[in-house]
Amino acid sequence: MPPPKTLARTLLALADPTRRAILQRLSAGEARVTDVAQPFKMSLNAVSKHILVLERARLVQRRKVGRDHFLSYRAEPLDAAAQWIEQTRHFWANRLDALEKLLRDEDMNK
Amino acid sequence: MPPPKTLARTLLALADPTRRAILQRLSAGEARVTDVAQPFKMSLNAVSKHILVLERARLVQRRKVGRDHFLSYRAEPLDAAAQWIEQTRHFWANRLDALEKLLRDEDMNK
DNA sequence: TTAACATTCAACCAAAAGGTTGAATATATT
DNA sequence: AATATATTCAACCTTTTGGTTGAATGTTAA
Numbered sequence: 207m208p209p210p211k212t213l214a215r216t217l218l219a220l221a222d223p224t225r226r227a228i229l230q231r232l233s234a235g236e237a238r239v240t241d242v243a244q245p246f247k248m249s250l251n252a253v254s255k256h257i258l259v260l261e262r263a264r265l266v267q268r269r270k271v272g273r274d275h276f277l278s279y280r281a282e283p284l285d286a287a288a289q290w291i292e293q294t295r296h297f298w299a300n301r302l303d304a305l306e307k308l309l310r311d312e313d314m315n316k
Numbered sequence: 317m318p319p320p321k322t323l324a325r326t327l328l329a330l331a332d333p334t335r336r337a338i339l340q341r342l343s344a345g346e347a348r349v350t351d352v353a354q355p356f357k358m359s360l361n362a363v364s365k366h367i368l369v370l371e372r373a374r375l376v377q378r379r380k381v382g383r384d385h386f387l388s389y390r391a392e393p394l395d396a397a398a399q400w401i402e403q404t405r406h407f408w409a410n411r412l413d414a415l416e417k418l419l420r421d422e423d424m425n426k
Numbered sequence: 427t428t429a430a431c432a433t434t435c436a437a438c439c440a441a442a443a444g445g446t447t448g449a450a451t452a453t454a455t456t
Numbered sequence: 457a458a459t460a461t462a463t464t465c466a467a468c469c470t471t472t473t474g475g476t477t478g479a480a481t482g483t484t485a486a
Contacts, residue, residue, distance in 0.1 A: 214331070214333055217327060217331040218331045220331075220401075221324070221327040221328045221331040222443090222444085223324055224444090226400075230404065233404055238463095239462070239463065239464095240461090240462065240463085248444085249445075249447080250462090250463080251446075251463095251465095252444070252445055252446080254463070255444075255445085256444085258464095259443095272452090272462090273453040273461065273462045274453090274461095274462065274463090275462075275463065275464095281404075281405050284401050284405045285405070287401055288398060288401045288405065291394050291397055291398045291401065292398065294339060294340065294343055294394060295391050295394045295398065332473090332474085334474090348433095349433065349434095350431090350433085358474085358475065358476090359476065359477080360432090360433080361434080361435095361476075361477080362474070364434065365473095365474075365475085366474085368434095369473095382482090382483055382484070383431065383432045383433070383482065383483040383484065384432065384433090384483090385432075385433065385434095
């Protein structure tokens with residue numbers, strides 16, 4: 207089972223629009239740091255930092271080939287995030303179901 | 317359709333562990349600000365601020381009754397977040413499928 | 427009407443986030 | 457060997473974030 211800080215790191219990484227864009231880019235296939243940075247208006251260094259954050263969250267993996275660093279997208283952490291969200295979502299959904307049932311039952315008695 | 321900043325606000329709100337805890341608490345039912353704040357070690361004011369963030373992200377709704385403010389959990393923004401995550405996840409999953417298929421096809425030719 | 431309670435507002439502070447530029451490191455090309 | 461390329465490291469700056477305390481506001485209770 208993954209350490210509990212994993213979810214925090216994942217959500218934090220996803221909370222930045224630049225990082226989400228990077229992920230989208232990488233979900234279309236491997237790319238080097240420079241390639242990933244190219245479309246952005248910010249400096250290469252800034253993008254490099256964002257990639258670091260994504261790496262710490264295990265959302266991005268790095269494969270060095272000579273001077274090139276090839277980045278790829280890893281889906282696993284998203285699973286945990288999705289799970290948390292689904293869980294939180296369904297909890298309340300179930301409560302609503304329970305409430306509706308209760309109201310239905312009461313209706314039957316009128 | 318929701319404005320595009322909604323997802324950013326949602327993920328940002330979820331990225332803080334205190335706020336996730338507050339949501340969990342509220343997903344079990346309505347509660348007043350003081351009640352929500354009680355289990356935390358930080359000040360009431362700090363929690364009040366977190367609630368503000370959750371409200372701006374539409375994850376929490378407020379219903380005032382006299383001096384009490386009753387807070388409740390709203391699931392809708394989580395749907396958008398879940399959707400984004402699912403979409404990003406499946407994109408890559410599909411690419412993997414395509415790759416596997418390609419490799420299978422090549423195997424047949426050997 | 428005074429006192430207690432529930433909550434926010436305002437001012438402040440430290441730490442973190444997101445960006446910049448410039449130098450360092452390592453690899454590739456000529 | 458010299459130069460160009462790919463990338464990070466380090467120092468710095470500004471804004472945002474998450475927290476504090478103290479005062480203000482509005483509501484209920486004695």
